[in-house]
Amino acid sequence: MIGKNIYEIRRRRGLTLTELADRAGIAKSYLSNIERNLNKNPSVNVMEKLALVLDVELKELLNTEKPNESQTDQLDKEWVEFVNELKHSGIDKGQIQEYKTLLEFIKWQNKQDIGNK
Template identity: 65%
Template sequence: MIGRNIYEIRMKKGFTLSELAERAGISKSYLSNIERNLNQNPSIQVIRKIAQVLDVDLKILIKTGPNDEEQQLPDKEWIDLANEFKKSGIEKNQIQEFKQLIEFIKWQNQNMDTKK
């Protein structure tokens, strides 16, 4: 079931097999074998690398039930936004700057509400 979970999350997050394999530092054929359940017992280190790239908790990948997995995944709108950032060349470490901007806008909106 680990392979199926990886496949479904990878597809929802918009990663190709090659992209996930490269980012996780494993071969494409090895990842393919895991997803197709030809390798049903990958090492915890490999699963941890995949979970890190997919930005999900390790438990989500090894979970056998679908309910918890669906609750952990972000909405399609958030995934689309992240993909748009990626397409425009924004790196993951640059997102912190956007978080600061959002916090400033929130603060500004709160101050404007109290002035009314």
């Protein structure tokens, strides 16, 4: 189950197996074995590296409970595709943060528009 969690989170983040392995500093073959549940007991050190790169808490990777529908549908498919498009166009998280103020203004403006109707 740990391998499946890593695989699903990696895919949601738009990372290839190679990208995740490189960023975490582990062998691609080792990561592949974890994802395919051939290695069912990876070290805590490896799991912490993966959690850091995937930007999730370690407990999310270790979660062995069957996810409910709301967890699996947590991210709307369109948003995932949008984020992947941004990533592949060369825009990174840091650049997105620069626009946070603008996004907050747009949200405020939308609330004002709704209140004026």
